[in-house]
Amino acid sequence: MRIARWEHRGVVHEGLVHDGRVVAFPEGITVASLLASGLDAALALGRRVIASSEGEEPSVETVRLLAPLVPASIRDFVAFEEHVEGVAVSVDGKGGVPEAWYQYPTFYFTNPHSVLGPGDSVTPPQTEALDFELEVAAVIGAAPRGGANLSPAEGAAAIFGYTIMNDWSARDVQSREMQVRLGPAKGKDFGTTLGPWIVTADEFDDLVDEEGFLPLELEALINGELVGHDLFSNMGWPFGELVAYASRNSRVVPGDVLGSGTAGNGGCLGELWGRNGSRTPAPLREGDTVTLRIERIGELSGAVGATVEVPEIPPARARSRARSR
Incomplete structure (x- = not known):
């Protein structure tokens, strides 16, 4: 459905x-x-x-x-090892996957108020490194115990269905703010595209393997040219375990959206930049169209719109660090 x-x-x-x-x-x-x-x-x-x-x-x-729903919240994981490996090179020139990545699935919260729908244009910040991200997103439905501290099996059962997610990213902005060891924030919260619809979880029952992985084919195209192709089953964890981790000492509720994180093998430009040693293919520019295709879900396209002028924020002031008046 x-x-x-x-x-x-x-x-x-x-x-x-x-x-x-x-x-x-x-x-x-x-x-x-x-x-x-x-x-x-x-x-x-x-x-x-x-x-x-x-x-x-x-x-x-x-x-x-x-967009097929108004999300209650959006968590975005980083569950594809190949993506982490490639992007690490473009960020610090060294590469490699941090040992901590293998211990638990990591995610961040992004902005549910800047969700876009199929065909909408994204309004990026001032950036020289605009990127897309090819992701599958799980949409949460009803869950036991109010969605708190779920087991992996309960996490899988709480998945109502799946949609396509494009986590637009300004890589230069993201890199700057993450030097403060916090984020990502403004490098990503300007736009997340969801759609074209939610396909209910029962539509995938015949494909799920014994560990809970779904071998769906994923593709990313820029202006009609294929730049990325991967399998959804290349995640480090099946989605039920991602939901369970998100619920640990917390809750997942109906309407929550959980992104898989970016697919490997060209699921974003940042990974390709790391592997190629340069910003090749070129960063996205105004007028470019990104199309994401996911087997059994469909196709989701979005265009890059113009950057809007915004008020400047001054740098931090030097302070005396006085402890009293």
């Missing part, structure tokens, strides 16, 4: 994509309420919605697809 949000004739709708058409939910049902109901209840509702559809709903090509 494919769950989507779209705009048609100036009105935002939420519902399903079925047989190339968009079918709205009954009044009072939203993507958020469907996620909270859990996957089994959502599938039952979806069957009823499809059975009652009239076959005259708008074609998906005639509507403007939006």
Whole structure:
């Protein structure tokens, strides 16, 4: 089942994509309420919605697809070893994967208020190193114990479905701010594209292996040219373990989005820059279009828009460090 949000004739709708058409939910049902109901209840509702559809709903090509949900939060992992290895070279010239990477899956929180939908243009900061990131994102539904301290099996069961995620990144800004040993922050929070819809987890049951990995094929293209190709199963951990780690001493709740982190083998330009020893291919520029394709999920495109002038922030002031007035 494919769950989507779209705009048609100036009105935002939420519902399903079925047989190339968009079918709205009954009044009072939203993507958020469907996620909270859990996957089994959502599938039952979806069957009823499809059975009652009239076959005259708008074609998906005639509507403007939006991000398929308004996330409660976004955590983004770094779960592909090959990505870490390649980007490390471009950051410090040395390369190698830190030993700490192998111990636990690492993530950061990014900005749910700058989420973009299919076809939207990203507005980057001033940067000479604009990049994309090819990721799969898990969308959380209902979970036991309020989503706290889940086991890996419970984490896998809490995954309602999957969507495509592009974590746009200004690598030069990111590199500067991470010298302070905090971040990433402004190097990434200007735009995260999600879509084109959420494909429910049951659609992948026949592919998942005994450890929980999904060997989906992933592709990244810039202006129609293939630059990256990987398998989703090359992550260091299956997604259920990522969800479980996120819930440790915390909670995951319906509507949370968890990114897999960037795929390897050209899942972003930063990795290729590290391997090539130069910024080749060239950083993204205004007018470029990035298209991400993920087997069984679909295709997600976004364009690079113009940078907007912003107020300057002065540097830190020298202070006396006085302890009292």
